[in-house]
Amino acid sequence: MDYYVFWQLLLGEISAAPKNGERRIVTFKDARQYAGALSQWKQLKKKRPALRKVQASPLIRAFFVPAAGAANLLNRFADVLSVEEDPRIQLHAVPEEKKGTVVMPWGVKAIHAPQAWSRSTGVHVKIGVIDTGADYRHPDLRHSLASGINLLYRGMLPLDDNGHGTHIAGTLAAAGGTHGMMGVAPRALLYPVKAFDHNGSAYVSDIVLGIDWCVQNRIDIINMSFGMKTRSKALHNVVMKAYRAGIAIVASSGNDGKRGGDYPARYPETIAVGAIDKRRRVAAFSNRGPYIDVYGPGESVPSCWLREGYKEMSGTSMATSHVTGAAALLLALRPELTPRELKLLLRRTAAPVRLRKGQRRASLGGGAADALRLLRAGARARRSRERESVAQG
Incomplete structure (x- = not known):
């Protein structure tokens, strides 16, 4: 998996996110791939302030992202992750x-x-x-x-x-x-x-x-x-x-x-x-x-x-x-x-x-x-x- 491409696609989703507070939950199916994405995120967010809006839950191998959709992400990485809405409770x-x-x-x-x-x-x-x-x-x-x-x-x-x-x-x-x-x-x-x-x-x-x-x-x-x-x-x-x-x-x-x-x-x-x-x-x-x-x-x-x-x-x-x-x-x-x-x-x-x-x-x-x-x-x-x-x- 190309983690840099993954985060570039997510940056695009974040920049296009509406101001109404919509979010998405991105969950990895494989623990090793999640660990790789997590490591890349920790490095990139020092240079890309937008990535500081992302939150992580290692317990369920997930990232929480400000976004209205994730079509590009799913098209590219559908075999390794899933995306769902982050509704209000x-x-x-x-x-x-x-x-x-x-x-x-x-x-x-x-x-x-x-x-x-x-x-x-x-x-x-x-x-x-x-x-x-x-x-x-x-x-x-x-x-x-x-x-x-x-x-x-x-x-x-x-x-x-x-x-x-x-x-x-x-x-x-x-x-x-x-x-x-x-x-x-x-x-x-x-x-x-x-x-x-x-x-x-x-x-x-x-x-x-x-x-x-x-x-x-x-x-x-x-x-x-x-x-x-x-x-x-x-x-x-x-x-x-x-x-x-x-x-x-x-x-x-x-x-x-x-x-x-x-x-x-x-x-x-x-x-x-x-x-x-x-x-x-x-x-x-x-x-x-x-x-x-x-x-x-x-x-x-x-x-x-x-x-x-x-x-x-x-x-x-x-x-x-x-x-x-x-x-x-x-x-x-x-x-x-x-x-x-x-x-x-x-x-x-x-x-x-x-x-x-x-x-x-x-x-x-x-x-x-x-x-x-x-x-x-x-x-x-x-x-x-x-x-x-x-x-x-």
Whole structure:
């Protein structure tokens, strides 16, 4: 493969790219050829400033390029690479009214997290939160946030300019004690990965780079409270890479109130989450179906907000952060669990949801997350495994 010709063709695509922000994902089929193209790119971008707009994901052998099309590229190198669109992806939440101080949100109590804290508070578990960033000044998050990464403005702290990421962070691991809010896993460590802008919008390529960063930094579990209607080969590829690396991904199903749901929750390697309301019914806005692994509290959920405040939000985004927090409580006790084992335990320990008129339980998928039942089942499974090990050896 002539790497110089490859990059010359890509330079042409970049120079012709429209100003509306269209991008393409260029993925190599062969690892050696990708390594050669990557090496050439590192050399050329010193002399060609336009190539600095390109981003790379070695994990899935891909480059992310500002371009509207890539016909010339495909005509020349169709046998060694593939090209797909880099679509936008959206958050799964709707903001409601502002609130004053929040101590113990109803969702944290609904999944029995406080009763589980005598067994686990999520200590040492590293949670990647791919979202809009986080408010590092919020007093309830001060001890919960690690540095993370800002994919939109490299080198800067992943500060939240939207609010959604801070809300998710609060439900996951707020540790305000008696004077502030408590999250599901208050001693877990959050790594904000800012992939979404102030409007709550991101490119798929930014999500890929975020997951790539989480794999490289040995994150234990990733919270992804967003989705889109269409499949993405690149996104599925990086999700599978994280899965094989032992990282569980918890993803929201979407807020269309329909049977079915969004990607990446629909990928089999993720833990798909729907939302329940305060009456323990599947929320009217929540997507549902047999692919849903578990439901979490998602209606009028209070949590942390920007400028040291609090706000209620509804959505499968909120439900996902409850489930990720419960999973973190278990991983603190059972760090050896694989993503598949974690998903099975979440499904097995979920409590039945209440049915709306005309609903059938089988059509909804999983039940409601229960942190206490999850930890008890995890402890039983460990004791059983230890007994088997003693008997065999």
